Amino acid sequence: MAFYEQDVGVHIDEKKLQARVRELGAQITRDYQGKELTFICVLKGSAFFAMDLARYVDLPLTIEFLGVSSYQGGTETTGEVRITTDVSKPMAGKHLLVIEDIIDTGLTMSFLLENLKARHPASVKVCSLLEKPSRARTQVPIDYKGFVIDDVFVVGYGLDYAERYRNLPFIGVMKGK
Ligand SMILES: O=P(O)(O)OC[C@H]1O[C@H](OP(=O)(O)OP(=O)(O)O)[C@H](O)[C@@H]1O
Ligand SMILES: Nc1nc2[nH]cnc2c(=O)[nH]1
Numbered sequence: 001m002a003f004y005e006q007d008v009g010v011h012i013d014e015k016k017l018q019a020r021v022r023e024l025g026a027q028i029t030r031d032y033q034g035k036e037l038t039f040i041c042v043l044k045g046s047a048f049f050a051m052d053l054a055r056y057v058d059l060p061l062t063i064e065f066l067g068v069s070s071y072q073g074g075t076e077t078t079g080e081v082r083i084t085t086d087v088s089k090p091m092a093g094k095h096l097l098v099i100e101d102i103i104d105t106g107l108t109m110s111f112l113l114e115n116l117k118a119r120h121p122a123s124v125k126v127c128s129l130l131e132k133p134s135r136a137r138t139q140v141p142i143d144y145k146g147f148v149i150d151d152v153f154v155v156g157y158g159l160d161y162a163e164r165y166r167n168l169p170f171i172g173v174m175k176g177k
Contacts, residue, residue, distance in 0.1 A: 004165060008172035011154055012147060017170060020146045021049065024127065025056020027144060028097065036060050038094045042112065043067040043085060044166065045101035048158040049129045049146075053099065064088060070108055073162040075153045075177055077104070081111040091119040097144075101158045102130040105137040113140065130154065130171070153177040 028037070037059050041050035043066065054061060067085030070077045096116060103109050109126060116124050127144035134151040149171075155161050156168030165172065 004168060004172065007175055008155060008165060008168065009175055010170050011149070011152070011173040012171040014170045017146075017157060018052070021052050021129075022056050024144050024146060025053050025058075028053075028127070029056075029058045032059055032095065032097075035095050036062070038062045038064055038091070038096050040087065040096050040098045040112075040116065041065050042098060042100050042108070045158045045160070046099045046129070048166070049101050050099040053127070062094075064091075066112070068108055068112065073160070075161070075174075077107055079107060081108050083115070091116060091121045094121050096121045096124045098124065098126050100126070100128040102132065102154070103128045103140060103142060104132045104135050106140045107137060109140040110138045129157070147171075 039050055039054060039061060041047060041063055054063060064087040065085060066087050067083065068081055069084050070081045072078055098112055100109060113124060125143040126141060128142050129146040131142055131145055131148050132151060133148060152173045154171050154173055155165035156170050156172040158166050160166045161174055
């Protein structure tokens with residue numbers, strides 16, 4: 001029995017996940033033709049998604065990492081979004097695509113958009129692998145969306161529960177959460 005099987009069930013399998021990531025990459029490639037793109041990879045959760053997506057984007061691409069945290073390892077947001085690591089360069093004049101694993105309450109993305117827009121980029125768009133609209137506390141525009149999911153606490157492919165399960169190659173659901 002694999003280490004996770006007692007606690008985690010498969011929600012979106014690896015094949016379906018990778019096919020959708022590939023489609024999103026192709027769509028981004030078409031939309032940003034002739035432009036230089038900067039991925040803002042929001043740590044830690046979006047690391048796996050952003051790195052896979054980057055491989056499907058056929059454009060000159062810069063990748064920046066921005067660390068934020070508000071869940072503190074649990075299943076409910078603390079409501080306080082903190083920057084834990086900032087990007088390495090000025091963002092003024094750049095075409096930014098914020099890469100997230102999930103938009104749940106929307107509090108993290110709304111904080112990020114306000115913060116990034118204040119740095120005067122040429123444009124800012126949002127790409128999220130998952131959206132959980134039933135829990136939205138604030139509306140955020142999602143330009144590229146992988147899957148809409150129900151109100152379940154998901155793990156895997158970057159998403160954690162108490163820092164565990166990020167390394168699962170699929171989106172799983174915590175049994176009993
Ligand atoms: O829409 P929201 O309700 O704000 O939730 C979304 C955020 O929650 C998770 O991050 P978390 O704070 O757990 O940090 P992590 O990515 O380091 O696990 C996820 O990666 C998003 O950034
Ligand atoms: N792991 C995980 N982190 C989240 N952050 C916001 N929603 C979720 C979720 O469903 N799972």
